[in-house]
Amino acid sequence: GAGVSQSPSNKVTEKGKDVELRCDPISGHTALYWYRQSLGQGLEFLIYFQGNSAPDKSGLPSDRFSAERTGGSVSTLTIQRTQQEDSAVYLCASSLAPTGGYGYTFGSGTRLTVV
């Protein structure tokens, strides 16, 4: 597609439920990133995929968070047993290469609300 596509755009879930967020990056972009943005906060790095290499999971806040990237394309971020503090906008981005001289291309995000 022409840009990074994320779904759903909004998700309201009950505390304790699991959620899956999807990211479809730009075709041909080998690097894919997940960030979290809370109100008034900067973007918080979560996880990074580069090609077939093992992902950099250093930003995942707890073991309730996991992500996978199938076939080097679509990625899914899963949050298990959601908590209210998980409420945020989850942003996915992709780039041609890790150093991203042209920056990252972001999707519009998924706004997650845990009630």
Place this chain on the structure above:
Amino acid sequence: EDQVTQSPEALRLQEGESSSLNCSYTVSGLRGLFWYRQDPGKGPEFLFTLYSAGEEKEKERLKATLTKKESFLHITAPKPEDSATYLCAVQDNDMRFGAGTRLTVKP
């Protein structure tokens, strides 16, 4: 630890009133400093990459500059459509973002 601090948090300007946004950073090995624009309900949109002190980049009413410790985003004669949150990010081994400056330009 790498840090990125943006100031001010919010800035209100009249149309045509030029100003600057600041991004100060500490990073062990700067591989690039990035500026993004973010509109409400959207993801950040890439504006510039700067790599070394003294470098400048321009796009329409925006000019980004870089020193060894900070970057400025200068906005000349802003228009209401320049209203957005401007994010700065530094890349070492990963990309670390500041909290942004929320710019409002009144007609």
